Amino acid sequence: MTATKHRTLTSAENVSFVTGATGNVGRHVVSGLLATGARVRALTRNPETAGLPPEVDVVRGDLDATRGLEKYLDSVDTVFLLWRSMTADTAPQFLEAASKHARRIVFLSSSAIRDGVKEQSNPIGKVHADIENLIQRSGLEWTFLRPGGFATNALMWWGPQIRAGNIIRWPYGGASFAPIHERDIAAVAVRALTEHGHDRAKYILTGPQALTQIEQVAILADTIGRSLRFEEISPDAAREQMRTMLPPFIVEVLLEVMATLSSQPAPVTSTVAEVTGLAARTYRQWAADHAADLQLASASSAVPSRAPSGVVAN
Numbered sequence: 001m002t003a004t005k006h007r008t009l010t011s012a013e014n015v016s017f018v019t020g021a022t023g024n025v026g027r028h029v030v031s032g033l034l035a036t037g038a039r040v041r042a043l044t045r046n047p048e049t050a051g052l053p054p055e056v057d058v059v060r061g062d063l064d065a066t067r068g069l070e071k072y073l074d075s076v077d078t079v080f081l082l083w084r085s086m087t088a089d090t091a092p093q094f095l096e097a098a099s100k101h102a103r104r105i106v107f108l109s110s111s112a113i114r115d116g117v118k119e120q121s122n123p124i125g126k127v128h129a130d131i132e133n134l135i136q137r138s139g140l141e142w143t144f145l146r147p148g149g150f151a152t153n154a155l156m157w158w159g160p161q162i163r164a165g166n167i168i169r170w171p172y173g174g175a176s177f178a179p180i181h182e183r184d185i186a187a188v189a190v191r192a193l194t195e196h197g198h199d200r201a202k203y204i205l206t207g208p209q210a211l212t213q214i215e216q217v218a219i220l221a222d223t224i225g226r227s228l229r230f231e232e233i234s235p236d237a238a239r240e241q242m243r244t245m246l247p248p249f250i251v252e253v254l255l256e257v258m259a260t261l262s263s264q265p266a267p268v269t270s271t272v273a274e275v276t277g278l279a280a281r282t283y284r285q286w287a288a289d290h291a292a293d294l295q296l297a298s299a300s301s302a303v304p305s306r307a308p309s310g311v312v313a314n
Contacts, residue, residue: 015039015040015075015076015077015078016039016040016041016078016079016193017043017072017073017076017080017098018030018043018079019063019079019081019082019083020108021042021043021052021056022042023082024152025108025182025185025186025189026042026080026082027052027186028182028185028186029189029190029193030042030052030053030056032186032189033193034053034055036190036194038193038194039057040057041056041057041058041072041076042057043059043060043061043069043072044058044059044060044061045060045061046060047060063083063084063090064085064090065090066090066093066094066097070097070100073098073100073102074101075101076101076102077103077104078102078104078105078193078194079098079102079104079140080105080108080189080193081106081108081131082108083107083127083128083131086127087127088130088131088134091130091131091134095134095138095140098138098140099138099139099140102140103141104142104193105135105138105143106145106189106192106193106198107132107142107145108145108147108189109128109144109145109146109202110124110128110146111146111147111205111206112125112128112253113125113128113132113146115202123253124250124253132144143192143198143199143201143202144203145185145188145189145203145205146202146203146205147185147206148177148178148179148205148266148267149177149178149179149206149266150179150180150185151182151286152182152286152290153179154179155290155293155294157170159294162296163294163295163296166227166228167228167229168229168230168231169237170213170231170232170233171232171233171234171238171255171258172213172255172258172259172261172262173212173230173232174212174213174214174262175212175257175258175261176210176211176213176266177211177213177216177261178206178207178208178211178265178266178268179207179283179286180205180207180280181207181280183281183289184205184207184276184280185205187275187278188203188205188271188272188275188276192275205269205272206267206269206280207268207286208268208279208280208282209268210265210268213258216283217230222284223284223288223291224287224291224294224295235259238255239252239255242255
């Protein structure tokens with residue numbers, strides 16, 4: 001992708017409707033838009049607990065039940081769309097409403113999509129491809145963000161084990177991802193929402209470096225100053241463990257991806273830097289930003305302060 005000179009829209013032109021506004025990416029999209037002077041309307045299921053800045057127009061709604069959402073799209077110029085459901089059933093109604101008011105949509109899609117194939121084999125890729133197709137037919141200007149592995153996955157996958165002790169039991173330690181900081185996804189989204197020059201772009205977003213899961217744990221250990229041990233478990237054992245936090249079909253997708261990335265490292269792109277003008281944040285930067293989220297649940301399980309930080313792979 002060749003870097004392009006983009007013209008910034010004025011804040012008067014840029015009233016943005018942000019879905020998923022209280023999530024890992026959405027919160028940074030909201031703050032990034034506010035920093036440009038844009039006005040923001042944020043959709044959330046629970047406005048009372050949203051915790052968004054007071055200048056944000058927070059409205060109650062759910063993309064799984066789109067009836068009544070059109071009134072919130074009045075005066076909206078751009079839309080940031082995050083789709084949590086594993087079906088696109090209600091997407092046509094939302095996009096029909098959005099196309100009556102908005103000019104542009106930025107969709108947080110997925111790198112699981114395979115272009116040029118008749119049927120998407122990956123269920124995550126399929127739902128995102130279905131929504132991309134609907135957006136392309138909507139008449140809206142569009143930009144698709146297709147991030148790879150989120151660095152924040154570590155909080156769900158490993159956070160409970162790290163907070164409980166010093167052993168991470170997980171499969172495929174040699175699987176190599178290029179984890180991306182949620183702030184970088186949001187930064188690209190803000191550019192696409194507030195600048196000309198991103199129409200019909202499909203941005204593949206990654207972190208700046210491919211790292212095995214063992215290497216990621218080593219970085220976490222060094223950042224929080226503790227000795228962590230990566231204990232590799234079988235896919236069958238992992239399947240049972242992962243089903244306590246994820247739907248079974250997502251577990252199967254993840255295990256398949258990890259198996260593939262054990263022999264074929266994830267690609268690394270420079271898209272974040274090309275779009276934002278700033279280098280993508282490293283995994284170490286992400287770990288530092290989330291060090292407090294990985295603190296031990298109780299001091300009694302802490303390792304002695306003299307113990308070296310690091311990781312041991314079994």
